[in-house]
Amino acid sequence: MGASGFRRQGHITGARKEIQRAVEAEPNVDAESNRTGEDVQEHVEPEPNRTREELLALVDQYKGESFTDQLPLLELPKLYQPSDGPHLTVSDKPQDEWPPPNYTWPANTETKVKINELKEALKDFHNPPELIFELYRALPEPRVPYLSAKTRHRMLRHLSIVERKDENSMLRYMSVIDDVKEAAIPLSVKEWTSALSFASRYVARSTDVEVEAALTMWRDMEHIAGVKGSAATFNVLFDVSCKAGKFTLAEMIYKEMERRGLEYDRYHHVSMIFYYGLQRSGDGARAAYKDLIEADEIVDTVVLNAMISALLRSNEAEAAENVYERMKKAHIERSNSRLPPRDYKDRREINNSLLKLASAVKRGEVKREDAQRTSTIAPDLHTYRILVNYFAVQAGELDRTAKYLDEMKWFELPLHGALFNALFRGFATHGGIRYTHWTEKRLESVWKSFSEALNANVEGLYISRWMAAWLLRAFAKCSGKPRTIAVWEEIRAKWDPGEADLDFMMGILQRILEAPDMAVKRHDWVLGSL
Numbered sequence: 093m094g095a096s097g098f099r100r101q102g103h104i105t106g107a108r109k110e111i112q113r114a115v116e117a118e119p120n121v122d123a124e125s126n127r128t129g130e131d132v133q134e135h136v137e138p139e140p141n142r143t144r145e146e147l148l149a150l151v152d153q154y155k156g157e158s159f160t161d162q163l164p165l166l167e168l169p170k171l172y173q174p175s176d177g178p179h180l181t182v183s184d185k186p187q188d189e190w191p192p193p194n195y196t197w198p199a200n201t202e203t204k205v206k207i208n209e210l211k212e213a214l215k216d217f218h219n220p221p222e223l224i225f226e227l228y229r230a231l232p233e234p235r236v237p238y239l240s241a242k243t244r245h246r247m248l249r250h251l252s253i254v255e256r257k258d259e260n261s262m263l264r265y266m267s268v269i270d271d272v273k274e275a276a277i278p279l280s281v282k283e284w285t286s287a288l289s290f291a292s293r294y295v296a297r298s299t300d301v302e303v304e305a306a307l308t309m310w311r312d313m314e315h316i317a318g319v320k321g322s323a324a325t326f327n328v329l330f331d332v333s334c335k336a337g338k339f340t341l342a343e344m345i346y347k348e349m350e351r352r353g354l355e356y357d358r359y360h361h362v363s364m365i366f367y368y369g370l371q372r373s374g375d376g377a378r379a380a381y382k383d384l385i386e387a388d389e390i391v392d393t394v395v396l397n398a399m400i401s402a403l404l405r406s407n408e409a410e411a412a413e414n415v416y417e418r419m420k421k422a423h424i425e426r427s428n429s430r431l432p433p434r435d436y437k438d439r440r441e442i443n444n445s446l447l448k449l450a451s452a453v454k455r456g457e458v459k460r461e462d463a464q465r466t467s468t469i470a471p472d473l474h475t476y477r478i479l480v481n482y483f484a485v486q487a488g489e490l491d492r493t494a495k496y497l498d499e500m501k502w503f504e505l506p507l508h509g510a511l512f513n514a515l516f517r518g519f520a521t522h523g524g525i526r527y528t529h530w531t532e533k534r535l536e537s538v539w540k541s542f543s544e545a546l547n548a549n550v551e552g553l554y555i556s557r558w559m560a561a562w563l564l565r566a567f568a569k570c571s572g573k574p575r576t577i578a579v580w581e582e583i584r585a586k587w588d589p590g591e592a593d594l595d596f597m598m599g600i601l602q603r604i605l606e607a608p609d610m611a612v613k614r615h616d617w618v619l620g621s622l
Contacts, residue, residue: 147391147464150418151381151399152411197237206230207238214246218437221251225264236268236275244272245280252286255436262294284313285325292332303336323354327363334367342367357447358389362398369402374411377402388453388460390446392467393419393432397474404482416471416479420499423470431503432472442468476500477510484518490529493518508552512542513559519566524610532570539563539579546586555587561600568604576604 199207210227213219224247231238239247251268254261269287272279279287292298292306306329313319321329326349333342361384368376381399385391396419403412423429433439446467452458476496483492497511515538523530545553560583567576580601589597 144385144460147385148382150391150396150422150469151378151415153378153382196240199238203232203238207243210239210247211243214243214250217250218435219250221254221261221264224250225268228268234271234275236271236277244277245283248272248283248286252283252290253437253440257290257293259294262290265290278317279319281319281322281325284309284317284319285322285328288313288325288328292328298332298335300336300338303332303338303341306332320352323349323357323360326354327359330360330363330367334363334370337370339367339371356387358384358395358443358450361387361389362395365395365398365402369398369405372406374403374406374408377406387450389450390453390463390467391469392442392446393469393472393475394443396469397472397478400475401478404478404486409482409487412479412482416475419469419471419475420502426465429470430468431470432468434473471503473500473505473508476505477508477514480511481514481517484514485521488518488522488530490518490522490534506550506552507545509554509556509559512538512553513562516559516562516566520562520569523566524569530570535566535570539567543582543586555583557589557593557596560587560589560597564597564600564604568607569610573605573609576601 206227210224210231213224213227228235228247236244248265248268251261251265266287269279269283272283288306288309291309292302295302310321310325310329313325314321326345329345330342333339333345361380364380364383365377368374368380377399381395384395389395396415400412400415403409403415433442449458449463449466453460453463479496480493483489483496493515497507500507519530519535519538522528523532523535542553546555563583564576564580567579580597
């Protein structure tokens with residue numbers, strides 16, 4: 093690690109300590125939660141052989157008659173149902189592809205050099221999609237016909253795998269899809285599904301607009317292009333329907349999946365847990381978790397994160413915390429336990445390997461217990477994002493928020509921008525009133541930590557419109573208008589917002605300035621004037 097790497101790590105550690113001091117609400121912290129990793133290691137038990145019963149025990153299961161026994165409401169697909177008629181399918185055989193796999197437009201010397209540069213970049217799976225797209229755009233129009241089928245498919249796969257789908261990544265992928273369509277070259281099922289995913293998931297919150305876009309693209313895929321959707325396609329449609337609150341549509345989508353005899357995999361089981369979380373049904377989420385285990389799918393951090401999220405949405409915070417504590421304990425007990433990878437492409441590869449491993453278990457090639465030992469069940473950054481967001485924003489419990497931020501260090505997790513965003517939302521929601529732990533002094537300390545981390549270029553930290561908006565709302569609530577304007581000037585010095593972001597922030601600032609000054613109100617409360 094270079095000197096800059098040591099400086100970044102130092103700032104991460106310093107920021108965490110500063111936040112811990114800033115948000116610590118209770119002077120006495122439970123001794124059990126403050127035990128060091130070495131203290132816990134002394135009580136390590138022999139590595140368990142995780143049976144179905146032990147996996148079920150990671151999540152609280154109620155005794156006796158329970159609504160869990162009557163769920164899930166959505167029945168699992170019945171496989172291998174008889175066909176209701178001839179269906180158009182797309183052949184995956186290379187000899188049936190058009191244009192032929194090795195056919196390309198003749199290219200001059202300069203174009204050949206650019207094509208070779210693109211091919212070389214595609215050999216490294218960790219090259220950023222921005223680089224791949226830039227090399228592709230350097231080709232002469234119409235671009236796509238100059239690429240062989242292998243290069244084209246590899247490029248689309250590379251562009252489809254991003255850490256966070258947003259407007260830029262969506263437009264990047266869709267522009268290439270448009271070029272392929274213009275060249276009258278068919279798309280594969282996976283490429284159609286990736287396009288569906290971008291169309292429905294590029295925004296933080298799915299609405300009727302994204303649902304309609306996904307359904308329209310699905311209709312084009314099946315009825316115009318003649319490409320039948322796969323299980324992954326239906327999972328994307330189910331996901332966007334759930335997130336938009338269209339639960340009846342979500343049920344209809346899975347009924348269609350059942351009619352076609354498509355099989356559930358780990359993604360569908362996790363989606364079902366998420367579905368019942370949105371329905372605020374903890375029992376439903378437990379039933380979906382039980383179904384996942386009985387289907388011989390592998391339990392890992394992703395599955396348990398989904399359970400934590402579903403239980404918190406169902407107002408079962410204690411049950412969610414129990415899952416988190418058992419994740420920590422199970423990680424410590426396993427001698428070969430690994431931490432989840434930070435790189436999103438590595439995480440994707442692990443998910444794909446778990447899919448293959450579950451298939452091997454179902455075929456009887458691998459024992460269930462042996463496969464389960466290979467999974468990672470330690471808390472990851474997403475675990476803490478779920479917990480901090482709930483306890484900071486919804487529950488308003490600053491002491492528990494501080495506890496989770498402190499425990500991240502045991503799993504070598506750096507502070508992330510989403511955690512700061514949750515803290516600022518917590519101050520905006522729960523600050524500015526008497527007898528609260530969300531005080532002006534603590535807000536100033538958290539802002540100082542965030543500002544110093546930005547100056548140190550800590551990975552994963554940056555200013556976005558939502559970060560800036562919640563930060564201003566937090567200071568407006570806790571400190572008043574003059575301090576809010578001063579903080580906005582500090583933000584502008586560290587951030588170069590685009591025109592759309594600047595207009596958005598001006599609207600936020602205008603509403604703050606037009607509203608009553610919370611600092612004056614709080615002063616009147618103290619004096620008893622109101």
